[in-house]
Amino acid sequence: MPNSFTPQAAGDLNYLKSLNRSTILSTARRHPGLSRADIALETGLTKATVGSVVQTLVERGWLREGELHARGGGRPGRALYLDGDRHYMLGAEVGVKGLRLVACNLVGEILASCHLEEPPSDPVTTATCLAKLLNQLREAPAIAGRRCLGLGVAVPGPVSPTAPILSLAPNLGWIDVDFLALLREEPDLPDGVWLLDNEANAAAFGEFYFFEGMPPESLAYISADIGIGCGVVSGEHFPVVPRGYQGLVGEIGHTVIQPGGALCHCGNRGCAETLVSGWALRESLGLDIDDSLSASVRARAGEADVQALIQRAGEALGLLMLNLHHTLNPSMLILGGSLMWLKGPLIEPALAYFEAHQNDLLRQSQSVPIKIIEDSTFTAARGAAAQVMARAAIEV
Amino acid sequence: MPNSFTPQAAGDLNYLKSLNRSTILSTARRHPGLSRADIALETGLTKATVGSVVQTLVERGWLREGELHARGGGRPGRALYLDGDRHYMLGAEVGVKGLRLVACNLVGEILASCHLEEPPSDPVTTATCLAKLLNQLREAPAIAGRRCLGLGVAVPGPVSPTAPILSLAPNLGWIDVDFLALLREEPDLPDGVWLLDNEANAAAFGEFYFFEGMPPESLAYISADIGIGCGVVSGEHFPVVPRGYQGLVGEIGHTVIQPGGALCHCGNRGCAETLVSGWALRESLGLDIDDSLSASVRARAGEADVQALIQRAGEALGLLMLNLHHTLNPSMLILGGSLMWLKGPLIEPALAYFEAHQNDLLRQSQSVPIKIIEDSTFTAARGAAAQVMARAAIEV
DNA sequence: ATCATTTAGTTAACAGATTTTACTAACCAT
DNA sequence: ATGGTTAGTAAAATCTGTTAACTAAATGAT
CATH class of the missing domain: 1.10.10.10 (Winged helix-like DNA-binding domain superfamily/Winged helix DNA-binding domain)
Structure with missing residues (x-):
């Protein structure tokens, strides 16, 4: 139920x-x-x-x-x-590095997409810009003649479980933004279900809802990007994303895994984000937020301290996966986010750590499948669209 | 829903x-x-x-x-x-140190109780013993004339989410025990709903279901005993305990909070249980499993290293509470289990750590109420009874 | 004291959902 | 062709909550 x-x-x-x-x-x-x-x-x-x-x-x-x-x-x-031919849903992600938009059909196929690689400024300007892009997207020929079920927006921060409001997006500098209200001010946007959700939650939902093949009992999507977050989904017919009291479920980036460790921007020491996140890695490498992390790492791949840094980040990710398993216990793990561009040097230590530290509680049972999404550009946007579909489906 | x-x-x-x-x-x-x-x-x-x-x-x-x-x-x-006068539920806890039994009514009042302070041996003997005690309990005058709704049993280890089977209880040495099947072999036990659940889950459910006053949106019950576990509940009309794929939700005792730290009995290093658990503290103090931890600590309260040990354990508990908050995000925390007998020296550092390390994500929102159950002797047993009631109520 | 007013709770007719039962449709093996 | 089997549909039956009208019981104004 x-x-x-x-x-x-x-x-x-x-x-x-x-x-x-x-x-x-x-x-x-x-x-x-x-x-x-x-x-x-x-x-x-x-x-x-x-x-x-x-x-x-x-x-x-x-x-x-x-x-x-x-x-x-x-x-x-x-x-x-x-029927993949008569409806479509709009999904958008307001990311730290830009906007991503998709229109997809009931089977999760992306009919049209668009991304703007320009960091969002203030909420109002961003809403106007997003509205314009959405309306452009709706002109796409693949969409012609279809009914729009609504619009889902994914944002990089916790969303209040009781109202569609972005509580805090440290990497955008936004606080308590009612982004859907801003969007509603814009002209010509379609009616239907409008939703706002955290980016990791949206991505997790989409991967679960549009899973190809036999869907898992539940899954957790770890979004490794500027910050690090995680979304969880479970439920056969009506997948549910637990949000918790303040929408903090899955905020694993700020779990402490190294007491007394490096200072995090949240004020604490030893948060997971100080070891594995686009933010921390760029800081350690002396990069700017706009610099390409993966390009820099590849360029300096020969340096031992860079290797060690990425290795440590990978192990921290593996530890997070392990801790996640002992608290949320999903039946499948998905890794996504821009950090996946670092590929093997990050991912292999993570998987190795996870494998090597299976304890008695886990070894008994079957192992947890891990899926890596190398290019998750539109994952969250598509997930937001999936959430729209799920909501619209109960009203039909 | x-x-x-x-x-x-x-x-x-x-x-x-x-x-x-x-x-x-x-x-x-x-x-x-x-x-x-x-x-x-x-x-x-x-x-x-x-x-x-x-x-x-x-x-x-x-x-x-x-x-x-x-x-x-x-x-x-x-x-x-x-109506508190016409039904009752039986609840039992098979604990590491003994058996606890209660019979309670629909409003959560304990009508009769019984505890046997003798560590359970093998499952069969324990089932026979428990059955005998249950039938004794049913003779209690406070129960006379009532209808029994069923029996709930709480056990110290993860229970399979798909079947009422205890997967693993390291502190009992039990593996894959179908305890209810063993109980069913015993004569004269009442019909009704029969349930088996993890001890922390049962306790959490009971505290939520029979909450006095305005119930919280959700709660997590941290059971700090020989091991350390945690149960979560939420849901207005039909409280749900998330169990995860293998029943490991809330197994926070084996989350790693000190990489490379002390060796845990699970094989990993730096698990929370190596810092805060009846098991680890007894080991550090050179005590036997049967010795009273709180008595020993009180006796040696003057020793600086004992003080430091308990202080560190308290801080680790606070850290666990914080991490829990960023992964499960319950709206209320309850601390229970026999470690609470250590009182202030353990609890105060935990609360202080939790308070001091609230980060931006939390400070925004209202703080999380924390309730401490000093004597949780019957908490899990009563919780198991609550689960019976909840199940029976949907059938009436 | 009487009456109008207000809210609580019950009763009978009603609309709507699934099920039951019976039926037709379509394919296959003999 | 014919019988057997499964898929799908149609009409009657059953059961649900709702609606609308009613009775019950208190308050307060006259």
Whole structure:
């Protein structure tokens, strides 16, 4: 059952209808090609109910009928798929280094995208700029004739769990920004579901929602960028991103892993971010925020202290993964963010540390698959779009 | 909406009925004394629905009518309360140092309790012993005439999220024990809901479910005992304990907070448990597992190195609390477990560390209330009983 | 004391959801 | 072709919460 399906727990017949519609839709999403009868079996609903619900979902452009099943026996079932042709969602990421935008369809394919490599200034200017780019994106031919389900925006900082407000983005210098309100001031933007979420949460959600193949029970997406954060998702039909009381779930960059260590910009010593983050590594290498970290590291790859620095960062990342496993215990780990451009020299020590320090609690059980996203340019933006779809799907 | 309400997401009319009944019951639990009309307002259901549901809940002994409301205006409402007189739940903790048993009623009052201070040996003997004690407990006069809702058992180790099996209890030397199956072999035990859960999870659930006054949005219960673990709960009407993929959520004792530090029994170095746990402190003081830690510490309170040891343990606990806050972000922290007998010398450094290291991410928002349970003898057992009630309540 | 007013709670008719049951559709093996 | 099997649909039945009208019980003004 969904945790975030409706704000209140009690429900009427309308609610029940909507719940079952969403469940059927979700079943079709997670198992493409099932027939009505398969879905009935899978969900526990009757053929009659599934039949009538599927009919409305097809009419409204959420599902499409595919080929006939070819398993012997009686009458073959008609395969059902999410309809990728009649809707789209907008997703955007306001990143420290620029804006990234995507439009994608119900199966997670990116229909059009755009990125502007220019650090955002103040919220108002950024909103205006983003609105302009969004409207440009909507002109893309791949989108023509589709209905827009809404807009999701990912931001580099914790978002209040009770209101769509960015509490703090240290790397942008923004505090308590109601970014969606600013966007609403802009002309010509589409209606629909509007969402704001933390960048790591959005990315995690997207990777989970649009997972190719058998989706994991849960996953954590570690976003290793200027700062380091993490988003968690779990839940079969209605994936839930735990946010915690103040939206700090997954703020692992500020967990202390080296008491008395280097001073962090948060005021504490020994935060994970002092060892592994675009911020700390640039500082150690004497780079500016705009400099390319991976290029510099590659250029100085021969220097022993640079090697040691990256090695230490990798090990810290591995330690974070281990600690994450003992606190959030996801069934899969995904590594993303611009630090992945450092590739092997960072990633290998991280994986090695993680492997080498599996303790009794873990060794018993099967190991945790780890996926690395080398280019996560649009991961968060696409994830924000996925969140829009998930929300829109419960209203249909 | 509940996360653990039913295994499948789709629902029929029966499900809807059960959902609303549970929601009404939960509303009465969380706000004792509301009238039918108040509950209707609170849940969004109509007076008619609430009226009919309340009638059956009163008939079945879950709710009782109380006094008339005294607010001016029209006809006064009739206050409703959970009925503490017609049911009871059994809760038991299989602890490293012995067995603890309680029987409690729907409002969380302990009607009868029992504890045996003798370390459990093998699972079978322990099950036999526990069954005997449970049946003794059921003879208690305070229980006479009540219906038993079931039995919850708390154990000192992770429980598989998919089956009620204790995966690993290092301090008991138990591995993959199906303790409930062993209990089922014993004669004369009552029917009803049977549950097995980790001790910290059970304690956390109980503190949340039977919270006196306005319950927090979520809470984490840190169990500081021989080992150190943590349980998390959140969810208004249907509190959920996240368990993770392998039941390791909250196994914070094995998060590494001092890389290269002392060797832990899990094989790694620098686990939190090497700094703050009954196990590590006893080892440092040269004590046996059966010795009283708090007595020894009090006896040697004058020694500087003992003071320093406890101080360091307290600081490590504070650090754990801080890291917990940045990963699980509960709205309230509860400290329990036998280490709390060390009182001020342990607790004060922990609180001081936690206060002193609030960083920007936290300082913004309101501070986190911390509650200390000095005597948590029956906390986990009562929590297990609470879990039984929660489960039974959705079936009524 | 009586009456209007207000709120609480109940009752009966209603609308809407899923299920049940029966049916038709479509394929395969004999 | 025919029987067996599975997919999907249609109509009746069942059960849910809602709506609307009612009764019940208190307050306060007359």
